[in-house]
């Protein structure tokens with residue numbers, strides 16, 4: 001037991017040293033560039049807004065999503081202007097790109113994969129191997145499933161074309177990328193992609209909720225350097241951020257989260273219960289945050305800031321679409337569907353009362 005404790009301490013010291021080297025490197029690097037980055041500051045209000053987008057993207061009625069009239073499309077997200085809605089049928093993924101005037105930002109949200117049961121998905125997550133080299137970065141590895149879901153599905157071309165259109169319509173604004181669970185993993189890869197594609201002058205913020213680990217320590221460090229304005233919100237005993245597992249005896253060989261985690265948890269003093277948001281250290285694997293508790297809760301995975309995450313129906317990969325909406329979209333050979341707002345038309349207005357049942361896929 002004593003030996004084990006010393007090993008952990010030694011590894012933590014190594015990690016601390018490594019992470020400070022990393023920060024040093026980043027600072028030195030930025031001295032050559034035009035702008036010095038301040039450490040990103042966590043904004044609670046922003047988190048409670050973005051979580052609503054990460055929740056709404058689970059809705060299966062595409063017409064209601066496109067016109068932003070779904071049951072989760074109100075409150076702080078009211079007035080959101082949808083630019084593009086993407087559905088990848090083969091991978092069972094969904095995402096959208098739009099403009100939020102109150103944030104003065106393009107908001108991009110991803111839905112995770114909708115497996116038949118979240119339990120099965122979580123169990124599979126345990127066994128995911130680091131089996132895919134992240135291109136262009138020596139030693140950076142990710143899981144091929146996460147990588148392909150973003151880079152090899154119909155979502156990436158959809159996102160890139162919508163961002164181009166959004167910049168034409170709204171000028172050079174911030175981009176905020178969000179998602180929950182598997183959708184968080186996709187949001188992270190998308191944020192990284194946008195920074196690499198659009199260049200470092202494009203402000204890209206990533207905020208994910210209940211996101212699994214994506215890659216190894218080299219990938220995490222690279223990610224932090226390219227997308228420093230990133231927050232990974234975790235909740236209580238949510239099991240998903242604990243997966244795929246992190247083995248602290250082999251910090252260079254295992255999955256490793258990127259920073260910065262924000263852990264929402266409750267503290268009880270007698271009959272008083274407080275909700276606390278802890279902004280964690282810059283290592284990505286702060287042992288005093290969600291790693292200090294066991295990841296044994298699916299219920300904690302399904303609510304963030306009191307907002308219901310995930311699908312509210314049990315059927316898998318259902319798409320409900322008004323036939324009139326399909327006139328605005330296009331379907332590719334694999335059955336993937338994209339609705340892109342036509343900038344020459346005014347905002348699409350559909351009467352969502354009196355419509356037909358729509359089609360299910």
Ligand SMILES: *[C@@H]1O[C@H](CO)[C@@H](O)[C@H](O)[C@H]1NC(C)=O
Pocket residue numbers: 043044045046102103
């Ligand atoms: C936090 O975000 C909200 C919503 O975007 C914004 O109105 C507010 O000014 C931000 N607060 C700080 C301190 O940046």
Ligand SMILES: *[C@@H]1O[C@H](CO)[C@@H](O)[C@H](O)[C@H]1NC(C)=O
Pocket residue numbers: 148152
């Ligand atoms: C991407 O998907 C295509 C078609 O499903 C497949 O042939 C190809 O091998 C995939 N690429 C990677 C890198 O896995």
Ligand SMILES: *[C@@H]1O[C@H](CO)[C@@H](O)[C@H](O)[C@H]1NC(C)=O
Pocket residue numbers: 071312313
């Ligand atoms: C689904 O959402 C509706 C409206 O938000 C709610 O009334 C209903 O109880 C939810 N169903 C489930 C199974 O959570």
